[in-house]
Amino acid sequence: MSGVEVLAVVLAAIDISFRLIALVIVPRNRRPQTSMAWLLAIFFIPFVAFFAFLAFGSHRLSPTRRRKQETTNRILEVEQRHIPDSIRVAPAELELASGDTSRSGRKTQENNNTRLPLLGQTTRLIAPLVQLNERLGQMAMVRGNRVTLHSDYQATLDDMIADIDRAQRTVHVLFYIMSVDEVTEGFFASLARAKKRGVEVRVLFDQVATARIPGSRALRRRLRAAGVDYRAMLPFQPWRGVYQRPDLRNHRKLLVIDTEVAYTGSQNIIEPGYRRRGSKGLHWSDLMARVEGPLVHSLEALFVTDWYQETDTILETPELTAEPGEDSPAINSAEDTWAQVVPSGPAFEGENNLRLFNGLMYQARKRIVIVSPYLVPDDSMRYAITSAALSGVRVDVYVSAVGDQPLVFYAQHSYYGELLRAGVHIWLYPAPTVLHSKFIVVDGEVAVMGTSNLDMRSFTLNLELSVLLIGQDIITRLESLAENYREASTELTTDKWNQRGQLTRFVEGLARLTATVQ
Structure with a gap:
């Protein structure tokens, strides 16, 4: 048998081995549609697809990060147990909801000094979902929140800046994409002013998503110059022995100020055209929520978990001990919003x-x-x-x-x-x-x-x-x-x-x- 024939036999054996191994490995713990797509790719382009699967086939974070998530879950579980009953919304409250009809024709309920419109059967039916969310994400549903919507891009940034300028203790910033540009300049100036006043300013941004934006190095220089403590989330640094699937990203957007005011939603800290050349004038329309009330503590807890993932430091935050009263931002008003934070991602077992x-x-x-x-x-x-x-x-x-x-x-x-x-x-x-x-x-x-x-x-x-x-x-x-x-x-x-x-x-x-x- 010639050398060429031997090489052909070896390659054929490797090819068959790839396909057989794929049939065993690929379907494990994956959706059937995902498994089928990978198997088709491996069968049509076996060598390229097989190595692509090795690099991108797992959606799990590294074992170290998963262990950290287990630690934070235990901490959150303990903290959630100490939420006062007057603030926590138990699933049973939704299941057993009933009440009298008000003058407006809508039902209302008196419960723990909170009046919440009983909006119908669907509200009661989601009680098991509230319980499921708490079990998976460790976050309880809480009452006494005021949630204000912001759909104007610049006005949202202006309100964030105004709240940062009122900060006295902490400013916690977490965004998928951050950029220093003509639109966001005021935001970063407000962080610098807060730091100069003695406020603890911490910033997280996604490494890969932000690195794709022109001027990402200018962002780091700006934060360092202001003395801000910052980290790039989920760093992809295989040359340092840090490896996970490179497209596992932290897509969250969150700003928490003094554990009293928070913002979350779809908007990143970047000009609304995302600094894209040749994008045919595209601009983004976003929605953010400004939050006051007990929900801010849940959002702060989520920042704490992400900060721990990147720094190995668990931040201390104020305990949610005070029960909502007449001076709460939304209590006893139509603005009262019951809300529950639902974190998700590859750090959790379930989607x-x-x-x-x-x-x-x-x-x-x-x-x-x-x-x-x-x-x-x-x-x-x-x-x-x-x-x-x-x-x-x-x-x-x-x-x-x-x-x-x-x-x-x-x-x-x-x-x-x-x-x-x-x-x-x-x-x-x-x-x-x-x-x-x-x-x-x-x-x-x-x-x-x-x-x-x-x-x-x-x-x-x-x-x-x-x-x-x-x-x-x-x-x-x-x-x-x-x-x-x-x-x-x-x-x-x-x-x-x-x-x-x-x-x-x-x-x-x-x-x-x-x-x-x-």
Whole structure:
């Protein structure tokens, strides 16, 4: 046998070995659709795909980070036990909700000095979800919160700056992307002023996401010059022996000031065009929530866990001991919002955000409003959305008519046909705006907003922050915002959708296949 023949036999044996090994390893603890996508890739391009699987096939964080998460979970569990009963909302309160009809015709409930509108059956049905969230994410639902929505990009930054300038003890900053530019200059100046006053200023930003932005080194120089303690989250540094899948990212956005005021939502600290050259004038439209009340303690706890992951230091924060009274920001008013932080990501065993979203959709009885810049659902969410629509629930989905990430954009489009056939109403927000807000409203009674997209990346690969919300005032404002989106949007019809060409359909199918390789 010649050397060429021997080499051919060896290569064939390796090829077969790759395929056999893949059949054993790939399907373990993965969605069937994800396993199938990886197996197809390995069977068609075995050598390249096999090594790609070794680099990107696991969605788990490193063992060290998982052990840290277990530590913080135990700490959070102990802290949650000490939340006063008058602040904690027990799931039983939702299950047993009943009350008299007020003059306005809406039911109300007297409980622990809190008046909360009983908004209907859906509110009661989510009690098991509240309990599930607490079990998975260690965060309780709390009352006595005032939640204010901010949808103007610059005004949101201005309000953040004003609150930072009032800080006396701590300013904790955590954002997926941060950039020093003409729009955010005032934000970083306020951090420097706070530090100069003696305030403890700590900053976290995602290493890879921020490094992709022009001028990321200027950010580090600016923070160092101000004396701010900062860390890049989930650093990818294999040359230092630090390795995990490089696209596991911390996608959270969070600002906490003196454990009294917090902001969270979809907006990053960067100018609204994301400093992109050749982006055809795209700009981002975002939604942030300003929070006062006990929920701030839960958000602060989440910052503490992420700071511990990067520094090995567990920060001490004020205990939530004072019971809400007449001077609480929202107590005894229509503004009172019951809220629960739901952290999620590869640090957790379960896909906390996906379980929450699906649970809400299956409990819907009348209407679901979905606003998301990236809608690439896994099979479970696809069934949840279409099942709701097919059962008579009106489902309105708001997405952008233009995309900033072509592969994701085409993958998202590949689902439109099935959604339309099920009766889902798809609204396209006009270019050049990227509608980047992220929230869901169910039956005009319950909502969830935060940083999570409705795509497989946010379910499995990204650390995300979602907030479950119950309250008349906040729900009304979210519905009003969705109505504003509708007035500016164009509805996608089945006839219009069917007019796209064969090449477009092929690209959509290919993009959809790659999207499942998570």
